Amino acid sequence: MNKLLTVSPSPHVKGDESIRKIMYGVVLAMLPAFAMSAMFFGWESVKVTLIAVAASVFFEYVIQKYLMKVKPTVDDGSAIVTGILLAFNVPVGLPVWLIVLGALVAIGVGKMSFGGLGQNPFNPALVGRVFLLISFPVQMTTWAPNKLVADGFSGATPLGLLKEGLKSGKTISEITSQLPNHFDLFWGNMSGSLGEISAVALLLGGLYMLWKKIISWHTPVAVLGTIFIFEGILWLANPERFMDPMFHLFTGGAMLGAIFMATDMVSSPMTRVGQLIFGVGIGIITVLIRNFGAYPEGISFAILIMNAFTPLINAYVKPTRFGRVA
């Protein structure tokens, strides 16, 4: 026989899913939000995103090739996703060297120090973002004005305004006059990080990922649902102290976090029930930080904290076994 037959264990056919498909699917899903941010913040946002992506890919390549001495796998798209997510989480005017530093921490500390793709317990982009936020609070909260509307809401983010207002003893009705209305919030006409502003664009991306089965509905619905319900209770209890729940859904990183960050496969639980618990945890911690903590926004901390709980959730929330003996 001139040609050897291949012998391998079953199954002999393979579905068409792959890491590349998933990662580039996520990139595709982030395009609407990217477009919105380019619209609101101008070319500056494109620049930030490209630098973050380039830096992430560069660091992943260098670390894999020269430090870990393995075949670089930058083409799998995971570094691109991390780069875009990092860019989405920083304000538009961030100096270039800070973006690069953030990418280094995200890829180097958040991902590669644990062994690379699949091994990181925390979402790498959030590790980078939180590092920047804590180390460089001034730069990270210097919000560029929104370019689309002439009298656009410049300066602080809605959540920042809220926090400041409450600190200075104002009531909600007094603060509300300075805040954008709900339609602006939903559309994205406010200041904030690059990618988090437009709820509608993020939702669109989320629907695309649901359709492509990249994510399941459990985590985002649990996060957003919990924020809505918890904030709703607080609002009903004291509408002069707490904002209404819709405001909290559309501001800050709630949408971006729930749809793109909490659903990161590597750092979220495996089972559907686990993902619900994970999402509820994120929601509760976010609400606590937003209303009672020092920072105006807390979803990145909330996701990182729940990332730490993921192994525990995985260990205790098991799938229902077929034919289990009670």
Place this chain on the structure above:
Amino acid sequence: MLKTFKMGGVHPVENKLSAGKAIEKLPLPKTVSIPVAQHIGAPATVVVKRGDEVKVGTIIAQSSGFVSTNIHSSVSGKVKKIDDVMDSSGYKKKAVIIDVAGDEWEQGIDTSNNLIKETHLDAKEINAKILAAGIVGLGGATFPTHVKLSPPPGMTAEVLLINGVECEPYLTSDHRLMLEKGAEIIVGTKLLMKSLGVNKAVIGIENNKPDAITRMKDLTANEPEISVQPLKVKYPQGGEKQLIKAVTGKEVPSGALPIAVGAVVNNVGTAFAVYEAVMKNKPLVERVVTVTGKSVKEPSNLMVRVGTPVTELVEAAGGMPEDTGKVISGGPMMGRAVTTLEVPVTKGTSGILLIRDKESKRNEMEPCIRCGKCVSVCPMGLEPFLLMTMSEKKLWERSEDRHVMDCIECGSCSFTCPSNRPLLDYIRLGKGTVGKLIRARKSQN
């Protein structure tokens, strides 16, 4: 209404290329090699020797225990030798090699096509005939049928399920059999019901075979005890436990046999073989084999004598395509790759699948991204990614705690993994080792 099992499952591309091809008889080969271990259980004991004249239906190897069965000559001719030959298990096994001369059948075997519906035989006699005819489960597992029909003491069968699901992609042998031998399958079903003493039988058919569903429904129109249940297209719908869950709603407990929930499952091919054995005295010497593949010239369904070399089947389907990279005995999800085309067709060979070069190699393995897809597709509710890691790290006790023995080896996890990880390879390794440990523990106590 379509029924299905609840948990997990995947949707491989069906590729039922030969669904429209009627069953053809394959001409007799020059020699056959009939392995004596074609079933689960003890290999049969050879009772012929070199130079013996045999006819079709002559017993050449005798059942050697309760879980074992008879092997018959599938041709007439002279025993050439008894030697070890490579079969589809990938190991050399003892086989009787017979040179074919003519086609002479043992006396008492009815080779006509007349449909016989009535019998005076009682349950015991039916079971004895099934054992004598060497019938095994023809779905691929090849478990001796007479054992299935003898529930252990204290357990009674309530319902007979006839498995016409054929959830494996490519394969169409059961489909064709239902279309062409439907009436015989119904008689076989009734015989099985009589043997088990049950008065309810359900034929489960996946919804991608509407013609078979219609045909079987027509045939059972006047049979109040037999019903046809269309099932949703989802792999592994034809798995015994999944089929029982889909049809009866009951879950076979972990580690137990289907009889624990009162169900007995038999393949449609088995029902047909039972009909032939009981009504026509014909032992299991031939079966329907689908020969298929994307590059195969004429994908076909062939009626083949047991022991025929696979080469002959491939020739009949237009020869081996140039670009064949892998040959599989059985379906693509659970079949076995063979090392050479010289392997003989056995009782469990449901299909011969020729896979093209580009699809025959696995993709490169990448790191697990913990997406959880393997968990969500596992029809047994296991965690394949975890079981694989445990096998790699040789953590057998933990693997056992995580119920590795529940795995039905359907391959859904490996099929779906975006990182191309060989999950099932390692889970099988774990199953093998844990099984050994459990047996060692049992023999110690």
Place this chain on the structure above:
Amino acid sequence: MSITLIYTVVVLSAIGIVAAIILYYVSQKFMVHEDPRIDQIEEALPSANCGGCGYAGCRAFAEACVAENELSNLFCPVGGNDCMNDIAGILGLEAVQKAPKVAVLRCNGTCDLRPKTNAFDGAKSCTAASALYSGETGCAFGCLGYGDCVDVCDFDALHMNPETGLPEVDDEKCVACGACVDACPKDLFELRKKMPKDRKIYVACRNEDKGAAAKKSCEVACIGCSKCVKECPFDAITMENNLAFIDSDKCKLCRKCVAVCPTGAIIEENFPPRKIKTEKVAEPTSAGPDTTDKA
């Protein structure tokens, strides 16, 4: 300010003292009385924790030595006779002397001597592959070459030779713990008595096929011709299932069997070269790497 400092120091010291007292009390109250000889024996053992003795580790072996109170069934293959003598000294017992052993691979079916008949494409594990089928070559008994043995060797004594596709034993490092013997699904490893100057003569084959079939699948297979059995002056060679086996306890290294073996299945190692050229073994291996089969 200084008051605060003093308070802090005092409180912390107080906590420390209280905790120390509790710890001391607990360690006295719940102390497990152990035979001190267990510690002594553990000290004497090589601490490799390889499991070669059949116990879970050196500690477990030490406990077993004390519990059994006789050493006839206990042996540490890593430490060898010296170590067992030490243990015997601690326990005041007689040590059983055992000949040191070394692992040998009973397969010489290199890539060029044993043609492939198919290509395996699955998990790179011998156990997994052998559960699936008999292997990539026509020989159902030979080495699969995925290195399960290399993985289990704790002493760095086994390495895959990429040219031959077979693992090689480093005699210097091998301690005969037996891990490879258990790991090999084809049962190819044997622990043989160490001979002077590390000389070895053994049948490097496990093929039980009949002569013609064995020869067809591998050029250096034992074909069961029994010539060696007849030649051996010391009755050291037995023939079972078409396969010769040399008992290392009886073998006197005379090399007569090597000379008569028609296929070169019997291997001699670490001998000075012979005057008459009969080195059938060296020939095929020196034929150079085969490049055609590896693709």
